[in-house]
Amino acid sequence: MRAKNSKIIFFDIDGTLIDITGIISAKLMEALKQLKINGHEICIATGRSEDGQIMKFREMGWDGYVLGNGVYGEYQGKLVMHETISEGDIREFLEFTKNMTEMGIILEGNTGAYVTKAGSQVAYQAMQKAAYYGQMAYEDFISYFQIVEDLQVIKEVNKLMYFGGSQYINAMLEKFGDRLSFLPNSITQSASLDEGEMMKKGISKAKGIQQLIATAGYEQKDVIAFGDGYNDIEMIEFADIGIAMGNGVNALKEKADIVADRIEADGIVKTLKSLALI
Numbered sequence: 001m002r003a004k005n006s007k008i009i010f011f012d013i014d015g016t017l018i019d020i021t022g023i024i025s026a027k028l029m030e031a032l033k034q035l036k037i038n039g040h041e042i043c044i045a046t047g048r049s050e051d052g053q054i055m056k057f058r059e060m061g062w063d064g065y066v067l068g069n070g071v072y073g074e075y076q077g078k079l080v081m082h083e084t085i086s087e088g089d090i091r092e093f094l095e096f097t098k099n100m101t102e103m104g105i106i107l108e109g110n111t112g113a114y115v116t117k118a119g120s121q122v123a124y125q126a127m128q129k130a131a132y133y134g135q136m137a138y139e140d141f142i143s144y145f146q147i148v149e150d151l152q153v154i155k156e157v158n159k160l161m162y163f164g165g166s167q168y169i170n171a172m173l174e175k176f177g178d179r180l181s182f183l184p185n186s187i188t189q190s191a192s193l194d195e196g197e198m199m200k201k202g203i204s205k206a207k208g209i210q211q212l213i214a215t216a217g218y219e220q221k222d223v224i225a226f227g228d229g230y231n232d233i234e235m236i237e238f239a240d241i242g243i244a245m246g247n248g249v250n251a252l253k254e255k256a257d258i259v260a261d262r263i264e265a266d267g268i269v270k271t272l273k274s275l276a277l278i
Contacts, residue, residue, distance in 0.1 A: 003039030007277065008218045010045040010066065010209060010235065011268070013057075014186070015228035016245055019263050020135055031269045032060070034278040043075075043212065045205045047186040047197065047231050049108035049158045051144060064216065068108060068158035069183065069231050070208030071199055081211050083200045084109070085157045089179060093160065093198075094151055096175060097168070104163040106145065109156045115145045119163075126163040126188050126195055159199050161185060166194035184230040189249060197231065206234035224275075226260070226268055227252060243271055 011017050017024055024032075035042055043064035048054055050067060064075040073080035090107070097103060104122030106115045115123065124141050148154070163185065165172065173182060173193070181203055185195040205227075213223060225232070225239035228248035236242030236255050244256035246267050253259050260267035272278045 006039045006041065007222050007224050008041045008043060008063075008213060008216060009035065009277075010043045010205075010223065010225040010239070012227040012229065012232055012235075013044060013046040013048060015247060015263060016226050016232075016268070025266065027266050027269050031272050031278050035272065036061070038278065040277060041216070043209075045070075045209060045225065045227070045232075045235055047159070047229075049113065050110040051108075051113055064212050066205055066208035066212060068203075069186075069197065069199055070203045070205045071158040072110065073208045073212045075212050075215050078215075080215050081208065082110075082158075083203055085160065085180065085198070085200050087155055089176070090154075090157050090160070091152065093172075093176060093180075096172075097162075100165075100168050103165045103168060105151060106161040106163075107151055107154045107157045108159045108161065109154065110158065111156070113145045114148050114151060114154050115142075116149065116151060117147055119151075120145060120147065123161075123163045123187075126185075129188060159197055161187070161197050163188070163195045165196065166192075169193050169196070186229050186231045189229055191230070191249070191251065204234040205232065206238035209235060209238060224277075226271075228263075241275070 032042055041063040044057060044062055045066040047069045066073050071083045104119035106113055120142050124138050179201050180198045181201050182193050183197045184190055185197055188195045221240045223239045224241045225235050226243045227236055228245040230249055233252055233255055236252060242256050243258045243260050244252045245260055246262035260271040
């Protein structure tokens, strides 16, 4: 049962909870523990689907998860929602793009993230243009994925990421825009859809959070959220207090109620203290 006057606080992962090292700082770990001691609940809201990083986070005792930009949700270990892209739409998209060799595609599901060898190289080259990820070695990058010869063998897909799609985006939007949502890519953090992410139509972190808090017994006025990227915009707008990281994209900062300090300057910890949550 939730504590009186408690808040439910959602945190993006990459660029919000962790930097390129993939580690939550000691100060932030203590702040998260204190939030729970003070009666608040803490949840993940990430573009990631179930992967090695999420498995590490599960060891920390989070109260809920909104994964894949809102396609999957859990609260206190119980499934809240799971909205996969239909097998037919995935097959059609892969067939539609099979000759677009300049483009790399990653499929994400609850069993991992999948990419072909050629696709991983395209994705890595695109990632190198992003200041946040550009320091990562290729070997470290591909360690997050399962390399497969044919993406058609993957049956349950939460989210699809594509890279190098600048010359194809208009065709993809025309073909699939009525049934799939397109977002800027959360790895490259480009403002355009030349590199992007695709989910079932109508899915977002905000929608996932709405379903989770309904299950948990919270209202919109109880929601606080931290993020840094384009896929956090709807979440930050939905939250009663939406907080953009200082290292976040400008489009998010413009929508936020608060702009925190940067991740490397303990922006989350400082903001939690200013809100008297810890």
